[in-house]
Amino acid sequence: MNQKNKTLSLWKAVDIQSLFIYLLLITVGWLTIYSASYNFDSVAIFDLSSTSGKQLIWIAVSVLVGISILIIDARFYYYLSYNLYIALLFLLLLTILIAPEIKGSRSWLVFGPLSIQPAEFAKFATALALSRFLADYGYNIKDTKRIVLLFALLLIPVGMIFLQKETGTALVFLAFLLVFYREGMSGLLLFVGACLLSYFVVGLRFGEQTLWEHTSMGNFSVLLLIALVMSGLFFRYRKKDNKTWLILLLANILPVLAALLLNRYTKWGFDIAVLQLVLLSLSVLYALFQSIRINSRIPALIALFTVLSTAFLFGIDYTFDRLLQPHQQTRILVLLGTMDDPSGVGYNVNQAKISIGSGGFWGKGYLNGTQTKLKYVPEQDTDFIFCTIGEEFGFAGSAMLLIIYSYLLIRLIFMANRQRFVFARIYGYCVASLFFVHLLVNVGMVLGLMPVIGIPLPFLSYGGSSLLGFTILLFIFLRLDADNLRRH
Amino acid sequence: MRSTSTDFENRGRIIILIFVGVMLAFMARLAFLQLFSEEYDKYADSNAQLKKIIYPERGVIYDRNGKLMVYNQAFYDIMVTPREMKGLDTLEFCSTLKIDRSFFEKRMAEIRNRRLNPGYSSYTPQLFMSQLSVEAYGPLQEKLYRFPGFSITNRSLRRYSRPIAAHALGYVAEVDRKDIEIDAYYIQGDYSGRSGIEKMYEKVLRGEKGVEVLLRDVHGRVKGSYSEGRRDLPPVPGNDLILSLDIDLQEYGEKLMENKRGAIEAIEPKTGEILAYVSAPSYDPSLLVGSRRMKHYLELESSPHKVFLNRPIQSFYPPGSTFKPAQGLVLLQEKVITASTKYACQGGYYFLGLKLGCHNHRSPLNLPEAVSASCNAYFAAAYRGLIDHDNYSSVQEAYGRWRELICSMGFGSRLGVDLPYEQSGWIPDTQYYNRIYGQRGWRGATIISNAIGQGEILATPLQMANYCAMICNKGWYITPHIVREVKGQATDSSFVKKHVSGIDPVHFEPIIEGMRGAVTSPMGTSRGVAVPDIEVCGKTGTAENPGVDHSIFMCFAPKDDPKICLLVFIENGGFGATWAVPMASLMLEQYLKGSIAPNRKWMETRLLNANLMNVEPKE
Incomplete structure (x- = not known):
């Protein structure tokens, strides 16, 4: 096979669907950035000093880099993965040491007119290193040394990014837990982690709000979640016709519904959380009883988890109210977006909801959004860019965008599963998981479902480093996949 | 490193399920926001427009024979929208207003202090200096366009035809935090009657504030009136009073x-x-009007004859x-x-x-x-x-x-x-x-x-x-x-x-x-x-x-x-x-x-x- 033939067949082997979605998304992103920064003085779309103009340069750079990645031999990424990882660690370290403080973070390296954020490139480098490590050794919980090394590979860049005060980007690395799960990490661990994290976020996020003045919204929601998880676990581990899960579900939900109605329509208000605690205690006793009756440890373990979850909830409250300093409380509440004053963090979320909500079904039309245009939404071309789409293209446009993203995610998983090389498969899962977590956090934040954590929306948000970082991440996988097909 | 069939293949499907589940939840939320809840439309409306308050003329006061006792004179308040101050030439601003830099810094710090200024928002105009006379306002007005974030509201102050009847008339002063909490009509910087008939008849004297609905441009500047002023609400001037006093x-x-x-x-x-x-x-009574009110108030207060x-x-x-x-x-x-x-x-x-x-x-x-x-x-x-x-x-x-x-x-x-x-x-x-x-x-x-x-x-x-x-x-x-x-x-x-x-x-x-x-x-x-x-x-x-x-x-x-x-x-x-x-x-x-x-x-x-x-x- 000569060089020319190889290259030709490479182009045929690249996954056209992902490539198309990539090009589609960056085009939509560019147009949206133009719209978001468009003002009444109508700056030309190609003006290189405007945000859309700058983004166009970055798009050009990204496409060129993408093509280069496709040209380089696929084995390169496997063999040089640790080298790239270590190089990135040095860059991160350098950033911690010399970066100036910009908008409260120390994550930017400035070279004259050009600034880059090494943390954005740490994602693909870490993905490469982890994939290689897992491909070489597998995820084996019994091999303690390897597991420790694996988590060290993950946590070193995370820690360095934390030190740059880029909390959002650091949290994105949680995406790799999904990959670990895929490669053998206990699902229970993932589940328990997800439960505790959501109890923590929900508990504090809604802690300040009340339901008809007697009940803390945070306690209510978390206790409800705990009850749902408990019956869910009984459902998961049920034995044939055992209806315990249903009994628990109804016993926990129906009285609470009645209490809600009572609080809403009559003057007999009371703290619903107390009722929920009573119901949960009864459920736990019932579970223990079941455990003895059917002679199984599972119901008892579920009961234990329920008790621990509840203790965890009140532990957060206690830690938060008693042990943390006021400024620490503020920092956490601001991160969670509960400091709900109209000009603070809550302002952003509120404005985001308003601009999306005002879009209706078809939206106000391209360049016609008033909310985003008049700068009511801050960071409208970066972290809150989804607002502009929501306002100008309405439900039709934003739902379509979510569908396109979903298609890309599923396509990536599909592609990962067809890899013959473990390294390529794991790397594929890394790419999909990273994109997923970005969507989860970014769109969740804009829709008011998640705490306010500033991370970009892949391929849409304005910003050279993130676009280039995502491009490299995706194109390395496209190269690996193309190689996989060619060597079939 | 060849892939063999693993024990965990079905986990790929679970991950896809998680992806799809989250996306469906997001779409449900989108549908809720965009299709089923109308309130956001309303918010958006009120949001895209800048509602500029137009202050009504406070009612004037006559004696029993129709002789004028209390009337109003125009003054100017300087407002600042902190979010829009970018690129302000502080030095020039200060010299135009004849204030020094430290005063400027102090005022900005006070405005941003939520305890002193509970209604603070960096997106809305905040009172920077009040009651500039026409003479002090002149030079500022010419250069105002060069001071981003600053704007002017004109207000009127009480004037008295004769220096009498202070205890009956009472006086007018800026509302404090408590007033704002009690009556939602007031916002920071408003005035209300503090004593005498100015207090007793506050609700008839003050009139109703009007609203001018304006559209702002990207720099936060007023771009023009919204839908040709059809949504404007003219202020209702306060009612005049005729006293029984001679x-x-x-x-x-x-x-x-x-x-x-x-x-x-x-x-x-x-x-x-x-x-x-x-x-x-x-x-x-004119001692308790204008920017020197507090100074005079304290002087009178300290008199041994219990002036108040x-x-x-x-x-x-x-x-x-x-x-x-x-x-x-x-x-x-x-x-x-x-x-x-x-x-x-x-x-x-x-x-x-x-x-x-x-x-x-x-x-x-x-x-x-x-x-x-x-x-x-x-x-x-x-x-x-x-x-x-x-x-x-x-x-x-x-x-x-x-x-x-x-x-x-x-x-x-x-x-x-x-x-x-x-x-x-x-x-x-x-x-x-x-x-x-x-x-x-x-x-x-x-x-x-x-x-x-x-x-x-x-x-x-x-x-x-x-x-x-x-x-x-x-x-x-x-x-x-x-x-x-x-x-x-x-x-x-x-x-x-x-x-x-x-x-x-x-x-x-x-x-x-x-x-x-x-x-x-x-x-x-x-x-x-x-x-x-x-x-x-x-x-x-x-x-x-x-x-x-x-x-x-x-x-x-x-x-x-x-x-x-x-x-x-x-x-x-x-x-x-x-x-x-x-x-x-x-x-x-x-x-x-x-x-x-x-x-x-x-x-x-x-x-x-x-x-x-x-x-x-x-x-």
């Missing part, structure tokens, strides 16, 4: 009271309208001998005496070692004569006769009946004048004496000081003036009030309603005769009040206190068709005849004749030159 009489009264402490109340008895409302010492005490309604004293006509009315009503009943007086009233001194006059006297001569013995004896009378089953019942009739003349509770912070004075109730002396421990002699208006009885100057009006109306009064009319509104019904006393009108003849006698008869105590050609009735009083006595005088004129009731109260003024009586005389002349006759100018000069400020109460 600006000339008010000014004259204040002139007479210069360098004295006390009060002059003049009431038109038929309407309850307050013609003059003098509280001395007073101050120029609204003496006509907030100070209360024993009414002294001015209480005797009321006493006589109750005695007649309860048939303890008749007009011709006589009591002897041996220069005072003596009973069981108790002594109430009296003036030197002939004896015995009948009721009108006793009022004229202000005989202590007469009223003491008759009051004992009432309280210990056999008609009542007990001292308590007798006293209760007495108290009821006294209170029906407007004593012992707030009258309901249209000024804030009125005090109620005090007529002790039966329980009070029971508590002090025990159920069976008191009788007429015990509380004999009440007979001559001393002891526990306390009344505000306004209550005394109102009581005088009640006498000349022969048994009724209308709640005294200072606002005659709110333009564009019906008269307040509580200022039309007659309050009828418990005294039969026939009993007023001998009392009025006695008050006339006080002015005309040789033994009268009020002869100095006489005004040529006018039949004046009057009654002096002396409020005993630890220092020099307060002198009190009440009178009305003309006798048969009263046009004016007067109450003059001079703290530490000594015997009534010295200062209070001639002062009342001049006030009557000024009001009824319009000027002071040349042959009485000496009296005026004497009063104007008098300085009773430093007659300090002895401890």
Whole structure:
């Protein structure tokens, strides 16, 4: 096979669907950035000093880099993965040491007119290193040394990014837990982690709000979640016709519904959380009883988890109210977006909801959004860019965008599963998981479902480093996949 | 490194399930926000527009004859929207406004401090400096476009045609945090009435704020009006007030009271309208306007003469001998005496070692004569006769009946004048004496000081003036009030309603005769009040206190068709005849004749030159 033939067949082997979605998304992103920064003085779309103009340069750079990645031999990424990882660690370290403080973070390296954020490139480098490590050794919980090394590979860049005060980007690395799960990490661990994290976020996020003045919204929601998880676990581990899960579900939900109605329509208000605690205690006793009756440890373990979850909830409250300093409380509440004053963090979320909500079904039309245009939404071309789409293209446009993203995610998983090389498969899962977590956090934040954590929306948000970082991440996988097909 | 089939292949499907689940949840949320909840549309509307508040003109205030007393003058407030300050040339801004840099930094820090400025938002205009004059505004206006984030709101401030009536008018000042919490109408930087009628009539004077709906451009600057001003709401100017005060009489009264402490109340008895409302010492109301308000306020506050005490309604004293006509009315009503009943007086009233001194006059006297001569013995004896009378089953019942009739003349509770912070004075109730002396421990002699208006009885100057009006109306009064009319509104019904006393009108003849006698008869105590050609009735009083006595005088004129009731109260003024009586005389002349006759100018000069400020109460 000569060089020319190889290259030709490479182009045929690249996954056209992902490539198309990539090009589609960056085009939509560019147009949206133009719209978001468009003002009444109508700056030309190609003006290189405007945000859309700058983004166009970055798009050009990204496409060129993408093509280069496709040209380089696929084995390169496997063999040089640790080298790239270590190089990135040095860059991160350098950033911690010399970066100036910009908008409260120390994550930017400035070279004259050009600034880059090494943390954005740490994602693909870490993905490469982890994939290689897992491909070489597998995820084996019994091999303690390897597991420790694996988590060290993950946590070193995370820690360095934390030190740059880029909390959002650091949290994105949680995406790799999904990959670990895929490669053998206990699902229970993932589940328990997800439960505790959501109890923590929900508990504090809604802690300040009340339901008809007697009940803390945070306690209510978390206790409800705990009850749902408990019956869910009984459902998961049920034995044939055992209806315990249903009994628990109804016993926990129906009285609470009645209490809600009572609080809403009559003057007999009371703290619903107390009722929920009573119901949960009864459920736990019932579970223990079941455990003895059917002679199984599972119901008892579920009961234990329920008790621990509840203790965890009140532990957060206690830690938060008693042990943390006021400024620490503020920092956490601001991160969670509960400091709900109209000009603070809550302002952003509120404005985001308003601009999306005002879009209706078809939206106000391209360049016609008033909310985003008049700068009511801050960071409208970066972290809150989804607002502009929501306002100008309405439900039709934003739902379509979510569908396109979903298609890309599923396509990536599909592609990962067809890899013959473990390294390529794991790397594929890394790419999909990273994109997923970005969507989860970014769109969740804009829709008011998640705490306010500033991370970009892949391929849409304005910003050279993130676009280039995502491009490299995706194109390395496209190269690996193309190689996989060619060597079939 | 070849992939073999793993144990975890189905986990790929679970991950896909998680992806799809989250995306579906997001779409549900999108649907909720965009399709099923209309409120966001509304928010978006109010959001895209800048609602600029247009302040209405505060109502102006006229006197009873239509002479302007209070009006408005335009001033300028500088507002700042912190979020839009980017690129501000602070140095140039400061030099244009003639402020220094440190002041600028301090103000910005104060604006951003949520504790000092609870309504703070970096997206909305915040008050930076208030009340620039037209002269200071000029240079700024020219350069304003160069100062991003800064804008101007014009506001008006109170101006006064004459430096008088401060206690009646009150003043206007910026709302504080509490006001904003109580009434959502206000936002930071608004003004509201703090005292006097400015406070009492705040809601009619302030009008309704208007809104101009504007569209902003990306730099936050106003781009033009939204949908051609169709959504604008013009401000509704405040209602004007017409006071019952006579600006000339008010000014004259204040002139007479210069360098004295006390009060002059003049009431038109038929309407309850307050013609003059003098509280001395007073101050120029324009001192409490504008940016130097606080400085002046503190200066006045620190004066030892209690400048801010609204003496006509907030100070209360024993009414002294001015209480005797009321006493006589109750005695007649309860048939303890008749007009011709006589009591002897041996220069005072003596009973069981108790002594109430009296003036030197002939004896015995009948009721009108006793009022004229202000005989202590007469009223003491008759009051004992009432309280210990056999008609009542007990001292308590007798006293209760007495108290009821006294209170029906407007004593012992707030009258309901249209000024804030009125005090109620005090007529002790039966329980009070029971508590002090025990159920069976008191009788007429015990509380004999009440007979001559001393002891526990306390009344505000306004209550005394109102009581005088009640006498000349022969048994009724209308709640005294200072606002005659709110333009564009019906008269307040509580200022039309007659309050009828418990005294039969026939009993007023001998009392009025006695008050006339006080002015005309040789033994009268009020002869100095006489005004040529006018039949004046009057009654002096002396409020005993630890220092020099307060002198009190009440009178009305003309006798048969009263046009004016007067109450003059001079703290530490000594015997009534010295200062209070001639002062009342001049006030009557000024009001009824319009000027002071040349042959009485000496009296005026004497009063104007008098300085009773430093007659300090002895401890």
